[in-house]
Amino acid sequence: MVIGTADLPESDGPEDRPTPAGNPAWLNDEELHFVRSRVPVLYVEAVPVRVDGLGKVTDVGLLLRSTPEGHLTRAFVSGRVRFGEPVREALFRHLENDLGPMAFPQMPSTLLPAQVAEYFPMPGISQFVDERQHAVSLVYVVPVTGSCNPRQDALEVTWMSPEDALADDMLSQLSGGRGALLRQVLGAVGC
């Protein structure tokens, strides 16, 4: 599998670990390559936020990551939905994977996302680009109440005010066109 230069390390697990025999939900590199070149891949993404006692968003969390080329980039919590895995479980798994087990996310009571984002490997089809694949992502804004300790490939979770998160400079640090996506989903929570 060739990883495009703008790509992030896989946060998803299956493909960078040995495939356990007999689990149909895990794909080896060849299988993943086939899937990514032939069907849209379902993702969940989450923007972690902190809220005040009335539910109003006070802080937005963005992952800071280093690309294989050493560039710093901002990212959402993100990952594939596996075969047989409910969307809620995938969302929780990726939140735990990216924010650590003490983040205590308030999982949404509805599956309706804040936005549906389409990523294409070829530019110009939508606002969002993923060189690896055609992905369709259900994007949620998820309040977290605990402390976040990102996995090794994320350097930190940076918390900032909604205003700072929406500044042009910050939006441009998000990969794959997710600056526009962050604007859209924060809009849904009145930011």
Added chain:
Amino acid sequence: MVIGTADLPESDGPEDRPTPAGNPAWLNDEELHFVRSRVPVLYVEAVPVRVDGLGKVTDVGLLLRSTPEGHLTRAFVSGRVRFGEPVREALFRHLENDLGPMAFPQMPSTLLPAQVAEYFPMPGISQFVDERQHAVSLVYVVPVTGSCNPRQDALEVTWMSPEDALADDMLSQLSGGRGALLRQVLGAVGC
């Protein structure tokens, strides 16, 4: 103020307590009567739910009330938005008023409601009727994590499975046509 026979006691406070001098948000009976007969009145309503660790609704809470005539009726958390009061504060105030201070609601991070409900005093305009007024209500589904101790005019908060809440028999116990509304807002959370 004449209360229609199907009406519930006011859960809202202002009108059944002495108006504090100088607070423009409180209306005396005459003022309330004027408002109710001349403009649509903005309400918030909430269906309290319990959710599992993944956010899925496991239980639905309905208030059990006794009408002035002694009929038992099911109700939502409900009440007016006051002058100068943000929607979030009104929602929190009515949740606390109807469920007690230990309910610990997870306030929504978005103002977008699960449904907008229109109540008219004259039948046939919408599904929903309120003999007292033309009201427009922002209806939310709100997870609560604590214990609920309803105010005196509500006999109890009855918790039931989504299936039981959606049974025809239960829906018909909700006043003002709110059976259809409960169906609609539980639909938004996948029930």
Added chain:
Amino acid sequence: MVIGTADLPESDGPEDRPTPAGNPAWLNDEELHFVRSRVPVLYVEAVPVRVDGLGKVTDVGLLLRSTPEGHLTRAFVSGRVRFGEPVREALFRHLENDLGPMAFPQMPSTLLPAQVAEYFPMPGISQFVDERQHAVSLVYVVPVTGSCNPRQDALEVTWMSPEDALADDMLSQLSGGRGALLRQVLGAVGC
């Protein structure tokens, strides 16, 4: 009634025309003043858009208005919901009022708005300010398929690309903080 310097002419009718006797939905100046100083006033707002054959927003329409002081300002379609008037009728009435009878809006099939906006006369409570009143507005994005001929107090409907509508310079021309609101509701339609 004193109109604040930043205020737009009323697009709503009742208050700048003689009140017809016996119609409870119309308020004279004194009644309107009372309502505006004592209860939140329910509004509908609409951002007219043009869409392509697949529903994607291609153009955003903003009203260009002149304030009483002669300043140019951008505005949404906007107006009060009257007593006894369903939200859909209010939305259609204001669309027709502000865009003319040949705009042919595609009315939304759901009452769920793209955003709920709160305006307060006192600054600092929310992002949005209305010196005249505490207003709560259901904001819709409404595709129009015909030609728009604004009423006399709007100079024109300016059509522009979503990118141009979201430019900082354009957002700052919207009154009452509606620049942030435009960003939020265009986010809901993927712009």
Added chain:
Amino acid sequence: MVIGTADLPESDGPEDRPTPAGNPAWLNDEELHFVRSRVPVLYVEAVPVRVDGLGKVTDVGLLLRSTPEGHLTRAFVSGRVRFGEPVREALFRHLENDLGPMAFPQMPSTLLPAQVAEYFPMPGISQFVDERQHAVSLVYVVPVTGSCNPRQDALEVTWMSPEDALADDMLSQLSGGRGALLRQVLGAVGC
């Protein structure tokens, strides 16, 4: 490919027609079988409706189909999203495929669906079952303004009032648990 007894004929095309050489979006039977057994498959579904001049739903359209065993069943417009295909195009393609070219759907201006539905081949994981696959479906309510002429494998589009569509008898005729789904998405449009 073994088709489960409760399954509907594919409305999607690729798999029951010869695969054109060189189009990565089309899957042959073996490839489709692989995909369906290893990753969640992205679908779009639509409930066609007729609306009045104010956008209110007046009629609901359900496809009447005959299963291979000769049972009559009710269905939504439904089908896969192909590799490289935007969600809007997939939705339009399936609407045209199932309703004919003269249906003139009013495509949604937002990608946000009325509901996200999860289908699993194994019962008990969600409300919805699809024996063929794990599918995740973005479900839209789509007003149509023209005349509907369903393809050969659908016997007709049956139009009925929202009340009739929501009757228990009708809901039970929908396959895969879509009775609950119809209730949920009609709830979003106030039915």
